[in-house]
Amino acid sequence: MSGDFYGILGVSKDAPQEKIKKAYRKLARKWHPDINPGNKGAEQKFKEISQAYDCLGNQEKRKLYDEFGEEGLHTGFDPEKARQYSERSSFQQTGRPHEGEGFGRYQSYEDIFGDLFGAGMGRDDFSASVAGRGRDVQHDMAIDLVSALRGFETELAMQKVKVCPGCQGAGTDPNSAIVPCPHCGGSGRQDVAEGPMHFTKPCPYCHGHGQTGKSCSQCGGSGQILGTEKIRVTIPQGVREGSKVRVAGKGEPGLNGGKPGDLYLIIHLKPHPFLKREGDDLLMEMPVTVGEAIAGGTINIPTIDGQVKVKVPPGSQSGQTLRLKGKGATNVKTKQRGNLMIKLVIKVPMTDDKEILDMVKKMDGLYEKDVRSGIRI
Numbered sequence: 001m002s003g004d005f006y007g008i009l010g011v012s013k014d015a016p017q018e019k020i021k022k023a024y025r026k027l028a029r030k031w032h033p034d035i036n037p038g039n040k041g042a043e044q045k046f047k048e049i050s051q052a053y054d055c056l057g058n059q060e061k062r063k064l065y066d067e068f069g070e071e072g073l074h075t076g077f078d079p080e081k082a083r084q085y086s087e088r089s090s091f092q093q094t095g096r097p098h099e100g101e102g103f104g105r106y107q108s109y110e111d112i113f114g115d116l117f118g119a120g121m122g123r124d125d126f127s128a129s130v131a132g133r134g135r136d137v138q139h140d141m142a143i144d145l146v147s148a149l150r151g152f153e154t155e156l157a158m159q160k161v162k163v164c165p166g167c168q169g170a171g172t173d174p175n176s177a178i179v180p181c182p183h184c185g186g187s188g189r190q191d192v193a194e195g196p197m198h199f200t201k202p203c204p205y206c207h208g209h210g211q212t213g214k215s216c217s218q219c220g221g222s223g224q225i226l227g228t229e230k231i232r233v234t235i236p237q238g239v240r241e242g243s244k245v246r247v248a249g250k251g252e253p254g255l256n257g258g259k260p261g262d263l264y265l266i267i268h269l270k271p272h273p274f275l276k277r278e279g280d281d282l283l284m285e286m287p288v289t290v291g292e293a294i295a296g297g298t299i300n301i302p303t304i305d306g307q308v309k310v311k312v313p314p315g316s317q318s319g320q321t322l323r324l325k326g327k328g329a330t331n332v333k334t335k336q337r338g339n340l341m342i343k344l345v346i347k348v349p350m351t352d353d354k355e356i357l358d359m360v361k362k363m364d365g366l367y368e369k370d371v372r373s374g375i376r377i
Contacts, residue, residue: 006056008052028049033226047161067079136252136261153233166219178212179213188210224253284301298312318344
């Protein structure tokens with residue numbers, strides 16, 4: 001998207017982040033597609049506002065934008081190389097190159113940006129490279145712990161920027177006459193600086209094509225629209241809190257036929273009432289009766305693979321842990337599984353039956369010493 005991000009949000013270049021956020025919220029409420037159903041102009045305006053805030057609302061992106069303009073926001077842009085080039089540039093205050101230095105290994109404006117955006121690019125394909133790959137998109141996804149442990153496939157309906165179906169991303173009405181771009185005279189390039197060497201950049205009006213026509217009525221000439229897309233995704237077994245799941249090619253579409261970006265799902269796990277994950281191990285508290293603790297027994301334990309029978313050793317104590325090997329979480333990288341750790345919790349029945357209370361007193365006589373004798377502060 002071409003344009004002044006600060007102007008789009010109606011703020012000054014020295015505006016604090018809080019003022020930028022307030023301006024965005026105010027404009028987003030006014031132009032949101034849900035508030036303006038069927039209004040293509042409002043939809044385009046909302047997209048421009050969102051793209052402007054995506055940049056200015058992020059301090060790192062804002063620094064790059066302030067220093068390099070929209071070029072600095074492209075995927076693969078290397079600010080250090082750009083600064084090094086600026087320092088070694090052949091231009092002084094007079095606009096002339098250092099005597100005898102030329103551009104080093106860079107011979108033109110296209111060469112330095114060809115190095116920034118990928119080796120092996122010639123001048124003819126520079127405009128396509130600048131407009132190339134679409135931006136990556138991040139989306140938060142909340143899932144329950146058991147689903148994360150088992151893994152699953154699902155379909156998401158996401159609101160995202162898509163290639164305009166009316167013009168297939170070209171930005172021009174396919175039924176309109178195609179004419180040489182009046183801004184660049186059909187060359188697809190515009191002068192950047194004057195001097196002994198000729199510097200140009202892709203024409204922002206025709207995106208380097210050299211030709212233009214009537215703007216597409218569906219996208220207003222941007223080549224993109226805001227729409228809803230259904231995306232099939234696979235969540236692998238064992239994803240943790242904060243894990244990133246990459247869905248290739250489902251980010252924002254590229255311009256001028258460029259490749260789309262990727263979608264990254266940021267996983268957030270809902271707490272489970274009985275299970276807790278620590279590393280690749282799972283922890284669970286399991287109630288047992290007094291009789292099971294004293295005499296031992298076999299109990300059913302629910303796991304993510306189904307129920308298993310576990311023996312409780314005679315004389316088990318409250319807080320004692322039993323280990324179920326290989327019944328824990330799957331490590332996404334190694335595919336190895338951790339353990340399920342069962343913490344026994346003895347549950348005492350509530351009763352006022354005299355016979356049972358007499359038996360309890362008799363049971364207390366079996367302790368060889370005071371159970372609290374070792375407690376110290």
